[in-house]
Amino acid sequence: MEHTDALRKLWRLALGGEAPKGLKSERWKEMGWQGTSPETDFRAGGYMSLENLVWFAEKEPERFKALSTKANGRRSQFEYPFAVAGVNLTFNLVEMFEVKQEGPTTAAGACFARLIDLDDEAFERAYxxxxxxxxxxxxxxxxxxxxxxxxxxxxxxKERLARAMNEAKTLEEVRANLD
Known part of the structure; x- marks a missing residue:
């Protein structure tokens, strides 16, 4: 999927309706992008960060909506920019899981290697x-x-997730270690 198609899909999933022609809109800021065109916010996370946001919105819509709209529970006076946080999380997970390396050298990298063998969507679920x-x-x-x-x-x-992954064999164990 081309990045403009992915952005249009993310718009439909997160904001509803069709994205505007040219993709520029103030509404992107509602999702936590810094400007009127999210293409400038990808930086470190690259296209993979957009794919992760689309996966999250499509496969875990309730969780996506709750986090992106900050709808549940006590909230902060100053909220983090959701979409930009997603870009940063992608970058940090790629680094922590040693995705671009030959083999794992850390406990988190080894755990991820086990998880991805069990579930092709382990990265997205960890995201x-x-x-x-x-x-x-x-x-x-x-x-x-x-x-x-x-x-x-x-x-x-990142540190909390790395600790939760120590010796975990499944994503359920990682989740339990985070609680």
Whole structure:
């Protein structure tokens, strides 16, 4: 799927209706993109980050909606930009799972190698777990974190997920270790 087609699909899944011609719209900001055209926000996560957001919206629509709209539970005064957080999570998971390396050298990388052998969508499922963990970390700050604290929250999320993956053999075990 071409990136413009993927963006149109993400629009339909997240915002409803058809994306505008040329894909420029203020409505992208509702999803947590920084500008009127999300193409400028991909940077580190690349096209894979868009694929992950589309997968999340399509395969886990209730969780996607709850996190993207910040609808559930006590919320922060300052919320993180959902879509940009997704781009950052993709980049961090690729790094943590050592996706671009020959073989795993860390416990998280070894765990991911086991998980992907069991489930072709293990990366995407771990991505959803990472998003839920990021949201919990964000809200764990008194009054919620601020935008300036996003890098610290992202680092804490990555560390928490790495600890949860130690010795886990399934995604269910990873999820249980996160709770």
């Amino acid at each position: 959803v777990l990472a998003f839920e963990t990021l949201d919990r970390e964000w809200l764990s700050y008194p009054g919620g974190a601020t935008y300036m604290e996003f890098p610290v929250v992202l680092k804490a999320t």
